[in-house]
Amino acid sequence: MHSPRLIPVPALADNYIWLLANGNQCLIVDPGEAPPVLAALRRESLTPTTILLTHHHPDHIAGVGGILAACPGLSVIAPHDERIATATRRVADGERVQIDAPRADFEVIEIPGHTRSHIAFFGAGVVFAGDTLFSVGCGRMFEGTPPVMLASLDRLAQLPGETLLCCGHEYTLANCAFALSVDAGNADLQRRSEQARALRARGEPTVPVALALEHATNPFLRVDAPALIDTCTKALGAAAAQDRVARFAWLRREKDSFRA
Numbered sequence: 001m002h003s004p005r006l007i008p009v010p011a012l013a014d015n016y017i018w019l020l021a022n023g024n025q026c027l028i029v030d031p032g033e034a035p036p037v038l039a040a041l042r043r044e045s046l047t048p049t050t051i052l053l054t055h056h057h058p059d060h061i062a063g064v065g066g067i068l069a070a071c072p073g074l075s076v077i078a079p080h081d082e083r084i085a086t087a088t089r090r091v092a093d094g095e096r097v098q099i100d101a102p103r104a105d106f107e108v109i110e111i112p113g114h115t116r117s118h119i120a121f122f123g124a125g126v127v128f129a130g131d132t133l134f135s136v137g138c139g140r141m142f143e144g145t146p147p148v149m150l151a152s153l154d155r156l157a158q159l160p161g162e163t164l165l166c167c168g169h170e171y172t173l174a175n176c177a178f179a180l181s182v183d184a185g186n187a188d189l190q191r192r193s194e195q196a197r198a199l200r201a202r203g204e205p206t207v208p209v210a211l212a213l214e215h216a217t218n219p220f221l222r223v224d225a226p227a228l229i230d231t232c233t234k235a236l237g238a239a240a241a242q243d244r245v246a247r248f249a250w251l252r253r254e255k256d257s258f259r260a
C-alpha cells in the first residue's frame with residue numbers, strides 16, 4: 001500500500017498546481033498551464049484520472065485543454081459556472097466527489113467572494129482552497145463583498161486543524177509582511193515568517209500548511225483575536241471596530257494597498 005502524496009507543481013509566476021497521488025495514479029487541481037503538469041507526470045511516472053477546478057480564473061484552468069489533449073478522457077469537476085467550458089461534471093455545496101483512483105472522497109464547499117462560484121474540495125486530509133484562503137492571507141474580493149468573503153473564510157476555518165491547506169499561490173512571504181504590520185506581537189507569526197523565509201531561500205514551497213497554524217498566524221482568520229481587535233480599534237475607532245465584518249473589510253482594504 002502507498003499513502004497519498006501531495007505534490008505542488010510551481011506554474012506561471014507564483015501559482016501552484018496540486019497533484020494528489022497514490023501509487024501511480026493522481027488527480028490534478030487547478031492546472032493554470034499544461035507543460036509543468038505533463039513534465040511532473042512524466043517525472044513521477046503518474047497517470048492522471050481527474051481534474052478538480054476551484055474557480056474560473058485562467059491561471060487555474062487554462063492548462064485543462066493541453067492536459068486533455070495529452071491524456072484524453074479525464075473527468076473535469078468544476079463549479080456551476082459557464083465560464084468553465086471544459087467541465088464534465090459540475091458540483092455544488094455539500095456534494096460528494098468520490099474518486100476511485102487515487103482513492104479519495106471530497107466534500108464540496110461553496111466559498112464565494114474571490115469569485116461568485118468559487119468552491120473548495122475537502123477530503124483526504126487536505127483542502128484545495130484555490131484563491132480564497134492563502135497561507136497567512138486571503139484572496140481579493142473580485143466578485144464578492146466582505147460579509148460574503150468572511151463567511152467563506154469562516155467555513156474553511158471550521159475544518160479540522162490538522163487539515164492541510166493547499167492554496168493556489170505562493171504568497172506567504174508578502175502575506176507575512178502585511179500580517180506583521182497588523183499583528184506585530186504574534187510570536188507564532190514571527191516564527192512562521194522566519195520559517196517561510198528559510199523555505200523560500202532554499203527554493204521550497206511554504207505550503208501545504210496545517211489549518212491550525214493558519215488559525216494562529218493568518219490575520220483574516222483572526223478578526224476576533226484581541227490583538228487584531230486592538231489594531232482595528234486604533235484604525236477605525238472603538239464603535240466601528242466592534243463589528244467583525246468591518247474589521248475584516250478594513251484588513252482586506254489595508255492589504256490591497258500594503259507595500260512592504
Ligand SMILES: [Zn+2]
Pocket residue numbers: 055057060114131
Ligand atoms: Zn483567482
